[in-house]
Amino acid sequence: MLSVKDLHATVGGNEILKGLSLEVPAGQVHAIMGPNGAGKSTLSYVLTGRDGYEVTQGTATLDGEDLLALAPDERAARGVFLSFQYPLEIPGVPALTFIRTALNAQRRARGEDEVTAPAFLKLAREKAAGLKIDFDMLKRALNVGFSGGEKKRMEILQMAMLSPRFLILDETDSGLDIDALRIVADGVNALRSPERGMLVITHYQRLLDYITPDAVHVLAGGRIVASGGPELAHQLEAEGYERYEKAAA
């Protein structure tokens, strides 16, 4: 599924990713943990094509297709979804309008018919209920005035409605209380399937109590410096990142 090889990337002339390699097979959830400044968010932005993140070396492919050659919306149409650490507020655009526009843009890009208004609303009601989101909230401008937890739930709602093939969750646990965390994790777990891959980026092990990963990687100094099973997350929680940071430096 996702294959990243020797990825180097710079932001504003500074090299942040320094030879990162990673394989996430379909059906698996991989966690990326690391200290602040290790390059976690950079990895998510490089994979989704944000301006200002320049790849200087290496490759990133999804099912063999070169992701780095595609525009952000083309990557989205091929099923790459990023749940933002800080979801944007979009004044003047109701959440429903935003999601329907995105969904139909993806469908057109894939040569599929646009979703009809009744089918879309039915899907939105169903998914919102599952995430305990009040449907009326979807008529409000997306994320404007929403709490941190509401914004994260709205990300998961978009994920559920867009039904991506490869999910990147960037610090989805930040700003969530324990109840919200459980709702979000349930939403993510509901999307686990043999065809989907997931990359869960987090600083803390807490989220991984709810979303059990198949593998855990430690990102430090722009590289994966250690990999293991779920037990590695617990070890990091107990020991901290210091040893890896020293090794990376």
Next chain:
Amino acid sequence: MSLSTAIRDRDVAELPSKRDEDWRWTDLRGLIRVLPPPSSPVEGDLDAGRFDELVQRRIVVANGRGEAVIDVPAGETAWVSLRFISASDGAHAASASIVVGAGATLHLFETYEGQGAYVAQTSLTFALGEGAAVERVVLANDSAGGVSVSQAEVRLAPRADFAQTVVTSGGRRQRIETRVAHPGGHASLRLDGVYLLAEKAHADLTTVVTHDGLDGSTEQLTKGVVRDQARGVFQGRIVVAEGADRTDAKMGHHALILSDKAEVDAKPELEIYADDVACAHGNTVGALDDDALFYARQRGMSEVEARALLTEAFIGEVIDRIDQDEAREVVRAWAAERLRG
């Protein structure tokens, strides 16, 4: 000096120029070397107007010809469309007189429509009686070669309510000016504007509101989107005279500049001579938010679609304030056409 005098006398020396402080961003003297001859009468049938279906009475003034007198008797309600059409090259001036009696209501849908290289001036006067209500929606669709100046003088009475939304795509040079004499007395005024400018279009939205009595309110929100080499001008002045206490005035002007060569000139002014007032103004000029653009594209929208969605949302805040549902949707559709062009 005025454009109407210049047209009447075919004298370019009468044109407002950048030496006039009030016209410094909309210089006509420097633009027009020779005034064109008077426009000829318009023959034949006209296309239907955008607001025709919403109104009981349709007034057309074409190339300066046609009588525009609206008189709504006290207590009555009228729905009127008023079309100022510049159908060909040439110069012409037109005027309209609008009187709305005490407690009467007028829904006025006014359009400027142009073809060719004309020079047009339009003067309007509005007189509102006590407790009268007017919603004026102006859709200005001048041609890229047209020079057009519309000047409205509005006189409010106590407890009157005047709500205006001007939406324009500009012209070769275009100015839409509204001057309001506000007596206070719980009269309320809304003066909104939207300019959507591309290529070499120029639009100037100028408003002057003078609060002369106690307890008046004015609310103003103008938003603009300029691209290519277009130029948007916003001049908003609110004067609160001595003794006009308990005036509540808000003014906002916000513009998006979508290209390096586009320009926005803004002059928001609050002149306050009374002690007890609540006045606020905000003015911002910037580009579309790159973070929001990336967010929309990450969800699958193309760059063009993401930009259109975000700019429509930006001006949507103003269009949403149009009271009349159908008129609001006519304006929204017209704006969307321009933004998605």
